[in-house]
Amino acid sequence: MKPKRVKVYAPATIANLCAGFDVLGIALETPGDSVMATRTANKEFRFSVETTFLNIPISIEDNVAAYVSSKMMDELKLPFGIEMVLHKSMPVGSGLGSSGASSVAAAVAVNALLDKPLTKKELLHFAIEGERKASGTAHVDNVAPSLFGGACIVLNEKSLDVVSFPVHNDITWIVIHPHTTIATSDARRILPTTVPLSDVTCQMGNVSGLVLGLIQGDAELIHKCMVDHIAEPVRQSFIPGFIEMKQAAMASGAIGCGISGSGPSVFAVTLARDKAERIAKQMIFALAKAEGIKADIYISQTNCQGAIVTESKDEV
Amino acid sequence: MKPKRVKVYAPATIANLCAGFDVLGIALETPGDSVMATRTANKEFRFSVETTFLNIPISIEDNVAAYVSSKMMDELKLPFGIEMVLHKSMPVGSGLGSSGASSVAAAVAVNALLDKPLTKKELLHFAIEGERKASGTAHVDNVAPSLFGGACIVLNEKSLDVVSFPVHNDITWIVIHPHTTIATSDARRILPTTVPLSDVTCQMGNVSGLVLGLIQGDAELIHKCMVDHIAEPVRQSFIPGFIEMKQAAMASGAIGCGISGSGPSVFAVTLARDKAERIAKQMIFALAKAEGIKADIYISQTNCQGAIVTESKDEV
Numbered sequence: 001m002k003p004k005r006v007k008v009y010a011p012a013t014i015a016n017l018c019a020g021f022d023v024l025g026i027a028l029e030t031p032g033d034s035v036m037a038t039r040t041a042n043k044e045f046r047f048s049v050e051t052t053f054l055n056i057p058i059s060i061e062d063n064v065a066a067y068v069s070s071k072m073m074d075e076l077k078l079p080f081g082i083e084m085v086l087h088k089s090m091p092v093g094s095g096l097g098s099s100g101a102s103s104v105a106a107a108v109a110v111n112a113l114l115d116k117p118l119t120k121k122e123l124l125h126f127a128i129e130g131e132r133k134a135s136g137t138a139h140v141d142n143v144a145p146s147l148f149g150g151a152c153i154v155l156n157e158k159s160l161d162v163v164s165f166p167v168h169n170d171i172t173w174i175v176i177h178p179h180t181t182i183a184t185s186d187a188r189r190i191l192p193t194t195v196p197l198s199d200v201t202c203q204m205g206n207v208s209g210l211v212l213g214l215i216q217g218d219a220e221l222i223h224k225c226m227v228d229h230i231a232e233p234v235r236q237s238f239i240p241g242f243i244e245m246k247q248a249a250m251a252s253g254a255i256g257c258g259i260s261g262s263g264p265s266v267f268a269v270t271l272a273r274d275k276a277e278r279i280a281k282q283m284i285f286a287l288a289k290a291e292g293i294k295a296d297i298y299i300s301q302t303n304c305q306g307a308i309v310t311e312s313k314d315e316v
Numbered sequence: 317m318k319p320k321r322v323k324v325y326a327p328a329t330i331a332n333l334c335a336g337f338d339v340l341g342i343a344l345e346t347p348g349d350s351v352m353a354t355r356t357a358n359k360e361f362r363f364s365v366e367t368t369f370l371n372i373p374i375s376i377e378d379n380v381a382a383y384v385s386s387k388m389m390d391e392l393k394l395p396f397g398i399e400m401v402l403h404k405s406m407p408v409g410s411g412l413g414s415s416g417a418s419s420v421a422a423a424v425a426v427n428a429l430l431d432k433p434l435t436k437k438e439l440l441h442f443a444i445e446g447e448r449k450a451s452g453t454a455h456v457d458n459v460a461p462s463l464f465g466g467a468c469i470v471l472n473e474k475s476l477d478v479v480s481f482p483v484h485n486d487i488t489w490i491v492i493h494p495h496t497t498i499a500t501s502d503a504r505r506i507l508p509t510t511v512p513l514s515d516v517t518c519q520m521g522n523v524s525g526l527v528l529g530l531i532q533g534d535a536e537l538i539h540k541c542m543v544d545h546i547a548e549p550v551r552q553s554f555i556p557g558f559i560e561m562k563q564a565a566m567a568s569g570a571i572g573c574g575i576s577g578s579g580p581s582v583f584a585v586t587l588a589r590d591k592a593e594r595i596a597k598q599m600i601f602a603l604a605k606a607e608g609i610k611a612d613i614y615i616s617q618t619n620c621q622g623a624i625v626t627e628s629k630d631e632v
Contacts, residue, residue: 020520020524021517021520022517022520023517023520023521023524024524153521153524153525153528154517154521155521155522155525155540155541156518156521156540157517161540163525163528163537165528191513192513193512193513194510194511194512194513195510195511195513195516196509196510197507197508197509197510197511197546200511200516200519200546201337201338201339201470201473202472203516203520204336204337204338204339204519204520204523205339205469205470205471205472206471207520207523207524208336208339208340208469208523208524208526208527209469209471209479210524211524211527211528212469212479212481212527212531215528215531221479224471224472224477225471230513230516
């Protein structure tokens with residue numbers, strides 16, 4: 001007998017990680033989105049959002065969690081209805097994979113109500129398709145880590161071929177989310193369409209070394225490899241206070257710093273957990289000084305397990 | 317008291333490994349080159365070559381082992397002379413890092429005679445500079461693995477920043493060396509100068525996944541990731557019998573197959589050691605059938621330790 005009500009938590013992500021442009025992402029422990037899904041006797045889908053953020057879409061067409069759920073109900077021809085509440089606890093358009101976390105939370109929640117659950121790869125398909133439809137764009141590297149946990153390498157974006165690996169436990173991520181937005185589609189439009197071969201091999205060396213550094217928790221290696229020759233050079237001027245935040249992070253002992261996803265959030269990384277708060281404070285101080293913009297701070301280890309069912313009830 | 321005579325073995329390498337074009341290489345257990353170096357009272361450098369191959373240069377200017385040694389003697393202002401014998405047991409221009417192995421063997425041998433030995437990074441500098449001078453070109457990814465062992469990622473070709481990592485023990489390499497030569501400089505001239513962004517991210521995903529697959533010994537992951545979007549598409553037609561050998565290797569159970577370095581050697585990889593001989597035989601059969609060319613076969617695990625001193629004597 002499948003549960004009648006489940007609650008699912010899906011974590012935010014940092015995609016790109018400098019050298020890993022479009023192929024590498026990690027899951028954070030916090031922030032993240034939660035979804036509560038209840039099976040109902042009628043075949044309807046009812047949806048609501050609980051949030052303190054103002055710009056969260058609530059229609060079934062526009063909200064990614066709702067879209068993914070209704071898509072799954074349709075395609076899987078579910079013999080029951082679902083009442084879903086999305087607890088949206090992070091902003092959209094932040095560069096933290098916010099809509100990815102919502103779509104993953106919804107897919108995992110609907111799956112937990114099924115008699116025959118889908119595989120994670122099948123869930124990734126729904127989460128990606130949903131996000132693409134609802135948000136206009138979907139990048140596997142900021143959705144897959146929310147589902148699988150750890151770090152994920154995207155081997156093939158079309159076939160959704162992804163491999164995850166564990167990140168060393170000492171690694172601490174600092175994310176600064178400035179209270180401003182930029183459009184992901186704009187952030188893609190300015191990317192180069194071709195890359196000089198010498199930059200390609202630099203980036204390949206860096207992303208390979210970064211994978212090794214994340215596995216081994218090798219501060220020097222991560223530091224050397226968190227360099228992006230493709231996106232950061234053209235995107236950094238679109239991220240308010242980026243240069244100042246990066247300087248502040250590195251001066252405060254971070255081993256790497258870059259744009260989270262396509263921004264505006266900026267992440268830094270350290271292997272010394274006790275330095276994280278100081279790094280974060282220096283970054284928001286630099287941002288405030290340069291741009292007069294306030295920001296939220298998230299400090300988190302890597303989430304190892306990805307989206308999980310946190311509550312499950314047979315009766316409601 | 318430093319030894320008076322040393323013998324050093326330096327292994328051959330497979331560079332590029334498909335997705336790892338110009339950034340990834342591994343060291344083989346066999347073949348490899350040996351160098352015997354003896355300290356002498358006069359400050360002269362004497363050099364000879366023992367080999368069954370016909371095209372090995374023997375002058376100090378042209379032979380890479382001799383060039384590296386005399387360069388080290390000059391720059392380090394050694395207070396003694398060296399008599400060196402190079403036992404050259406693999407062909408040059410093979411795509412197996414043959415001159416890299418000779419230059420590494422020489423550098424490690426001279427180093428073993430020093431009162432204050434250099435670091436491996438300093439030795440890499442001499443090996444690379446020597447190979448560049450003597451061979452006209454030097455690529456770190458086919459020299460570094462011979463020195464460090466395991467697999468090496470080239471992080472920065474100019475500053476010789478390299479990181480090595482252990483390859484899973486189950487991995488077996490098969491190398492077919494056709495009895496023909498191609499010039500590395502020609503093999504580079506046909507490379508693209510820019511790469512479409514979509515190919516760049518494919519290659520980045522593949523090289524990242526390949527690093528993970530080599531560490532974990534994951535056959536499926538290695539299989540998916542041993543795909544080259546940069547060099548193989550333009551180089552394969554220059555490698556006699558390449559397409560036929562690759563088809564034969566994959567049909568015989570190899571999990572990957574590609575051009576070793578810039579060829580003409582072709583490598584295949586398997587995690588089933590007992591399949592290696594059959595794969596090799598099918599590859600040379602395909603080569604003979606397609607091109608009428610004979611070939612040598614090398615079957616080897618990954619060399620973990622790189623170049624080593626195999627003999628050391630205080631008196632001669």
